[in-house]
Amino acid sequence: MKRPAVIFPTLPAADPVADPARRRVLKLMAASAALAGTGCSQPPAEKILPYVNMPEGLVPGDPVYYASTLLRGGLGMGILVETESGRPIKIEGNSAHPASLGAADAQAQAAILTLWDPGRSRTVMHAGRLSTFPALQEGLRRRMDEEARRGGEGLRLLSGPVSSPTLLAQIGEVLERWPGARWHVHDPSDSGARASAARQVFGRPARAVYRLERARVVLSVDADLFGPGADGVCNAQGFMQARKGSPRARLYALESTPGLPGALADARRTLSPAQMEAALHAIGLRLGVPGLAPLPPAAPHRAAWLDRLCGQLRAARGACVVAPGHSVSRRAHLLAWRINAHLGNIGHTVIPIAQEMPPRRDAGRPSDEGPATASHPATLGELVDEMRAGKVETLIMLDVNPAYDAPGELDFSQALSQVGCSVHMGLYRDETALLSSWHVPKAHELESWGDARSHDGTASVVQPVIAPIYGGRSLHELLGMLATGTSGSAHERVRATWRSIWEEVAGKPASAGAGRPIGQSGAQDDNAAGFESWWQATLRRGVLAGGPAAQALSPLPDAFEEEGGLAKDKEASGQAGLIAVFANDSNLIAGEYADNAWLQELPRPYSKIVWDNAALISPATARLHGLESGDVVSLAAEDSPSRLLAPVWIMPGQADGVVTLPLGYGRSIAGSASPGHGFDAYVLQPVEHGMPRRTRRVGMRAAGERHDFACAQPQKALHGRKPVRTVQVRRRPEDAPDVALDAAVSHAGARAARSGPGDQPSLYPDRRYDGYAWGMTVDLDACIGCNACAIACQAENNIPVVGPREVALGREMHWMRIDLYRPEDEGRAQFQPMACQHCENAPCEVVCPVGATMHDSEGLNVQVYNRCVGTRFCSNNCPYKVRHFNFFQYAATDPAAAAHANPDVTVRQRGVMEKCTYCVQRISHARIQAQKEDRRIRDGEVVTACQATCPTNAIVFGDLNDPDSLVSRSKASTRNYTVLEELNTRPRTSYLARVDDPAAQLEEDDG
């Protein structure tokens, strides 16, 4: 086996603190000796504060769960919030919600940290000075009176995408009351191409809902199918359902930069966005989509893989999906719609639904009819044009930060200076807040009432679980203040909206409150009681039950007639110099999570970079320009004076001639975590149809500087080892295509995988596990590498954040990390969630001199923090490198951190080793419950934090002594194996090998 000379070339030298001078050592020794003699006293006195009036049904010490909704790009994601004595501490998925189905993604898990973030805005600001809500109310009232005189000609609303029925109604009211006013929407995480293509096809703003569970073939064209969008969790779950079905669903990915679908795909092709457009065109031609111009003969897409792909799509007519992503052009989106329509997917696997619009009361017709009515939102580009023209007197910005995330070409900040009165509402005092006349602190979703619709149109309630911690208000209250001059209650407003929804759903006459005084007739009392009980039930569920399904659209008859020009041949053939792709960051998306330290420190799925973004280029492009990872380059557009200095990161699997610029970094101001990290790619971003464009041609040259990245996994090669195994679906030609998976795999290592206990001789003591024997399996065929489990673990187990410098030294603290392996042959990337394996023959236990790491009678490898003296022998002896040491006092001790810490888990202090405990607090909870009821713990009663949040149910946990438990059955799979089994550590965590389907390959050499 060839071994590289340097295994960790990027690991920096040790820090100076670890290499102090002799005098300093002596000083420190003297000081610690002196300190050791003092401070020995009783523990600090503590207070107990009982309730004044105990809420009925509350049990102190037991968590209470509330159903609520988090917003992602304006769309709702249903969640359950765990509160402990009134403090929200953890988020879980809400199985009743279609965008969650019981799981939550990394951003949803991390929302708890944002909620408690002490860096959030706390006060109203006016012209850079502290102000108050009454002053704001008075200022707004005067301003709106002025606007009323002009009929609202100078009034503009700017918001992110909105799906909330209440907010839409309020926007509708504002537009009705000030007829000259206009509403603009800016979504930095979306592309103008997608929106305008959908608008052309359906004549109105619309979006596609994918039903991947019905799909047999999925083609992802640079799409963020599995997150971090609002439909990511649902798509992942749906696709995995299809993949486990028979026949096994197939996924093909065309990507310009490695994304989550690429790792899961049966075949992945690396193409530039223009090449993808040409490929879609070629696919359309091959499938016989009518009205397509023939491809010019120079087009490179005559490849055999396209033929096979088209064959697959044709065979799965009506059960396939072509999903285009942000980076591709408007024409590519149109082509995707045409292909989906031609294959009969629309209405089955691809369901177009109308984007929510404000209700229109005037004409008496349904709100969402007809194209481009006045209440349809306008774009940011149109707003900036009007601001430049001096037409905007009052600009209300609702939870947007365009001064940072508007495309640089628009120069929003300059345009904002020409607006007389600008009001900004947001969670942080960000770039826009500083430039606005008023800044209003916004309450977090978990602090305020509201509502939202999910990606598929299901309505759910945003229920507060705590009063605003930093005194913010909700968007509903601000809009109420705008419309009525007084700050109404968001609760009442939301209830009013839902009352009308209830009348619609329950088919009740809409007479309630229509002139007659309440309580006049018995029917009205019934009505009120009926609504109240329905409302309480809805709150408990979190989701509107049995609501009207979202209106499904069908393409306009003339939707596809207009045919834009083909992408330029030069561009399509990939010889057009360098194309910059502005991509959503996998953690921060477009920058809205920039102040979340958990997401900052979460390694990116492929680069494993933390606290930073990098211009991603392919190895070939790097060779062409003579660059190495960490070299700073200067990027400039040909037609614009703006320049961008960005460090590059060489990314295998990246398209040649494409430089991917993740958005969301380079913040100048905001909360506590974001400033000073990364570069701001928005500077270079161009505009298309008034909306952000995702690609631009750029020039690149080395700037002669170097940048040090903090990378959590510097080494991604396998070096001939097989931590991730792959099995092939064995399929003879005569086999039916739907052979059950486990029966069909030919497992290379099946012999070793199921070796029974005691098979190999061992010096470790022989143990018996008579009660429970906890174990876990991780299905690598189902793992999509989304990182949700890592953040869920961090939230559940009070895992600290250490910062980029410590991560660069290899001191990150994530108990659950997602390892990435790239086979030498440039094959598909492989993700492997790796936490403590809970070895039965645990190498860590035998080397601990103080018995701080022990084996318990159920096979848990427990870490006793109060015994640990920090020798780190255990970590050195751990072959899986899953132990993490508190080199400094990493655990935050501020009141906000203490408030959201899980009270069932110890907060570790400096000098203590820690690692995955299999969520022993959850086991204890279930054990005590079972003991009180004199029964055994049932299968499925203990759900670890990672397991609970996994969108694809890749993680299974349970009792191995119970032969019928899910985990026992999972371990009986022929795909089951353990990592480094040659060491005979006998881990309790085992993995199910990935599955390769040779029949699904697009080329003979793909496999």
Added chain:
Amino acid sequence: MPQLLERSQVLLVKLVLLAPVCLLLLTIAGMVWRTTSPAEPAVAVPQPIPFSHKHHVGDDGIDCRYCHTSVETSASAGMPSTGICLTCHSQLFRDAPALAPLHESMRSGKPIQWNRVYDLPDFVFFNHSIHVNKGVACVSCHGRVDQMPVLMRQQALDMQWCLGCHRDPSRRVVPLDHVTAMRTMPVLTKAERDHLLRLLQLEDPQRLTDCSSCHR
């Protein structure tokens, strides 16, 4: 060769050499004392209201669970809310100056700040409900509170003391209807004890002494 050092100097050298040895011995002694000497039991803690368990439990015969409502269901036994105190004290001793903080709490909506008497380290996770449900009587840890005008901690709460019971719980458990009783347990016959243990279904002492039973 003449003698290098005088007698007194030799003594000095000996003393100097002895000093580190003494220091070492003292340090060891100190450490032994630190690790073995328990936190002081039987310390009275001042409270904002001079609440007497003796009066409420001993004289009035109020059950533990009337105030500590969640002791059977939750990890925390639960401290009585102001409302619970006022179920009686809105009628009884209404004007007693000692109860002024109680009425103030109800008026202002701010909780009474009791001082903690039983304080376990933060790395120990004690659950009241499982102990109470498995026949560990209140008196075994909290003592005869019906005889305490001021609540005093009865036990040092060190790990050795916890383990004493966890290693052999069978001798210390009582029938479930005696758990909240404020009296020492009647002596059980062998048959009664066996019957009790069958009823309680205690876990194996091996399991009860696992680190993960109390530390997470």
